[in-house]
Amino acid sequence: MGAAPVRDRRAEQRERTRDEIVAAAWERCRAEGLAGLSLRDLAAAVGMRAPSLYSYFDSKLAIYDAMYAEGCQQFLDEVVDLPRTGETMTDLKASLRHFVEFCASDHVRHQLLFQRTIPGFEPSPESYAIAVQGLEVLGEWFGDLGFDDPADLDLATAVGSGLAAQQISNDPGGDRWLRLVDDAVEMLVAHLERKTPTETRTRTTRGEP
Template structure:
């Protein structure tokens, strides 16, 4: 006897409407910045009254949280998709290049994840979880390179985040800092890797 799955059309419509609201929010961010998001504008974009949006998101901050979560999930997916290579240093270079590309390809997303531009917005533990998974993979990659010092991990996030910040702030759409990634990562590895000749 075959079992036919019963579709929950109400849940599907609810999820589709949430998706439409988030997509509209990204459109606003990419056109006018994170500060331009308002429930009234989002409602108009999706053909709803602003009050109706609260049936899908309890607050504007909840929309930001959903955007934050999906952005971190995308970044984690890219880390997980990096090919396995014999040399862990090559993997760290690939990871840094991927991270830089992720940061510069969408400045609005970059601001939401890394610059705290929204007063009093704190991402939920659920939205932050993929970021913590990604950072754990970075730590593992550094360990594979023989780098275990906690200060070295902080330096890694500072170096890679700093390059992305410089690129987005000073030459959005360019490659002035993007093209430095491999060179800077090699300098980092030389400095922090044990038994590296200096």
């Protein structure tokens, strides 16, 4: 029986501290607003001095980047787990409802991931790659249902973003625009079906060549 691998306890502790800083950053942003993140207040929240944060993150923008990556990973994990029936209307309603609910459930996360409200912030290639994965999963959904034009997905995400923005801005914590998801999908599908021959869409949905 081989020896157990040697643990790098220092690296593990560093990663735990980074996670603690990111969690505290989310809390501060939800309390003070995304642009109101103060490194001094953040450091105090995790029991260290502000200069010590730079031992874990190069800048405030690097903290935002870690938050962005975490939010994108949350979205990706949830999208991957969404059940698929292969039925166009059912699956698109489930997908769009999930997107709107994901955005509306955390307006700070929504701002960071989808609105780019932080001056000078651009996600790193590594973080943005996670966002691209989430979009690719949605694209696969659309392709499986017979809608393989990239513009179809663009239109669907635009509809979802609009509903989410309205929900967050005008009825936070409510469901006024969430209740419109099914109607929005029915209008969207009616439009997409006019563009896509029925026989092609049906064949693709069934997995036929």
